[in-house]
Amino acid sequence: MVTMVMNGKEVKVPAGSTILQAADMVGIDIPRFCYDPDLSPLGACRMCVVEVKGNRLLPAACVTPVYPGMEVDTESESVIEARKTILELLVANHPLDCMTCEKMGDCKLAEYCYRYGVKESSFVGEKHHYAIDDSNPFINRDLNKCILCGACVRACEEMTGQDNLSFLYRGFDRKATTAGDVDYIDSDCVFCGQCVAVCPTGALTEKTMAGQGRRWEIDRVRTTCPFCGTGCNFDLAVKDGKVIGVLSNPDAPVNQRSLCVKGRFGWDFIYNEKRLTTPLIKKNGQFEHASWDEAFSLIATRFKEIKEKYGPDAFAALSSARCTNEENFLVSKFARAVMGTNNVDHCART
């Protein structure tokens, strides 16, 4: 452990921490754009600068390790000045359409502008006029809102290993994009959406959530992915009794914020119009809608008849490797306790 002083208070933090990690541990919020706890440090945006006693430069907290006796001020006058300048430069080249931006309420740029009172920029500059990439069904990409933090590039490389993104071009034209600067649909993208999960601004957003609800109106319901045996956890984003998307969650035990295309974007099958909504009974070869009561009484009559006539082992149940444990337990109990047979199995024998 290292003893140091942060904003005038003595604190003990693990040796080897950066100033930013130390601040997180003791509950001091240092603004950051390019830092992400799950990604390698970049130290590029300089939003996290702090004042360290005895150091005339303002070091970036996310890449500067602590040492014993270090004295840090995270909100000194010069620090605030530096952060305002960074924000003004970003805002000068940012479409200020926050009122219709999907990320409103969860955008770091808007959050820090609010925190430091940056309304408009004293810099007048050229703005980008990139075409919006909505070529694929999952992700909207509006690079006019990109602040070049590089989180998406690192997420694609370090979480998924797809290496689909990198920085292209120089200076004002610098861009975090796909090889050859093509749309996602024409790139090697596997639509895991990791880049969306880490993007601090409205540059990368979930297409399915567009216009469906503000971030603060959404309830998050933690659940487990129904698509494969990895067992990723994520939150279903629910608004007014309707699922509008999937948001990944850093404390998921298996996967943290990583998901794959199925988990992140496959959930819309629940609203497929072909979903069955009432019981159906086949009459003369045709399915007809029936009430639950009709269905259960027919089932009971026929199952009883067959059991009586041919014995319990004339019945067999197939349970499901897609359904919950509780449902599987009930199906096996139904076969055994009600029908009197051990003829129960499930489809995937792997």
Added chain:
Amino acid sequence: MFLIGTNPTEAHPVIGYKMRQAARRGAKLVVCDPRRIDLVDEADYWLRVKPGTDIPLLNGLMHIIIKEGLEDKTFIEERTENYEELKAIVESYTPERVSELTGISVDDLYAVARLYATTDKAMLFYTLGITEHICGTRNVMSCANLAMLTGHLGRPGTGVCPQRGQNNVQGACDMGALPNVYSGYQAVGVDAVREKHEKAWGVSLSPKVGLKIPEMFEAAHHGSVKAMYILGENPVLTDPNANHIKEALANLEFLVVQELFLTETAQFADVILPAASFAECDGTFTNTERRVQRVRKAIEPIPGQANWQTICQMFVAMGYPLNYNSPKEIWDEMASLSPSMAGINYERIDQENSLQWPCPTLEHPGTPILHVGKFTRGLGLFQPSEHIPPGEIPDEEYPFLLSTGRILFHYNVTTPYSGGISSVWDKEMAEVNPADAEKLGIQTGSLVKVTSRRGQVTTAVKVTDRVMPGVIWMSFHFASTPTNELTSAVLDPITGTGEYKVCAVQIEPI
């Protein structure tokens, strides 16, 4: 990491992503797969085994390990039995013979055998590529043999890991949706176990082991099974030899299917009960690491009631009283009957996010690693086997080998109902090697007829060197190309798993 017959970046993507990161951080990666899967790019060794020759490959590696004295003698001595038989059988699997059978060079065999045996921690991963063969069970045992021989078991970072396919295969097994065991793998034939359940459930129970899936359909075929209830599965699309299944279902007197959609299987039903999706039900899933996690209800059930309620109402209609108020109470009953899961309940999962069984008491922290110090059966048993050639191999009439698998964008049969996912990938694209494509005069996008001894389907093709010459690779996600109409009726005699992986076909351009 030793991967055999598993394609993690497509079948279990997030596990695959983590393996890729591990390989890039310096972990050694060996991929045994006839197909050029994505992780081949990260691999130190790619063993492109001929389909159906996994046992000779594994035997060959063990042969070299024993010949070079690289086996873990202490582990074999203290923790295993039947080593002598293993030694005798692998004796004849010389590198030269194995190279001939599998198509792997002798040098690679030596290199991989030495690497696996001398690495401090090695994990072996397998999945359907290994089990969906006539010799599936033998394949799995051979994987276990290799791990035991080198002592790569029962410590962190070691082990033999079956990558479970569907989200809750593990849970369905754990819950006793198997013909021979109750929940927690308690055998139906054991009197004490049965009596415990009889007391809890207030009925007398059958001691007779039930039918496995293929036997059920066989029995339906010849008329000894008359009625079935099928929950959330679509065997007509996913089982090998689909035509046989269809005939079996048509032959039933009464079929109840509980499903989200009017699937190919549901078409055969007399009564269909609408099912609720994972977003509409409370419950738990158990992942491939035996990790129990919560499924939480986010929206009201679209058919008006949750699946557990529907199943409970069937009990009641049959005159068996039930009064669960929630899935939590169902779990608690199961846990009270299953010693290995007795310590897991919803409160603990909510607090700890997840728990891995065995977890016998409320104080127990759960068990991330099995077989520490001792195997479930005491000593680890070596069960060596000889090479078993696939049940059906290409011949003049059916010159191609059909191999099947999963693709990333789909998960068995639900994802085609996702609008987004199906708009990106909406039809079967069978993979054919460029050399074969040239001979057949076809290109990516061409339509072909694929015929086996059991059926015929039409599919578009993709020309790629991911597959070997002489092999055609297809998935089974699409109702418009029901691949399983082609696959083989040959079953693994031990588990009854269908041989989905290999069968002989002919290809004709249309």
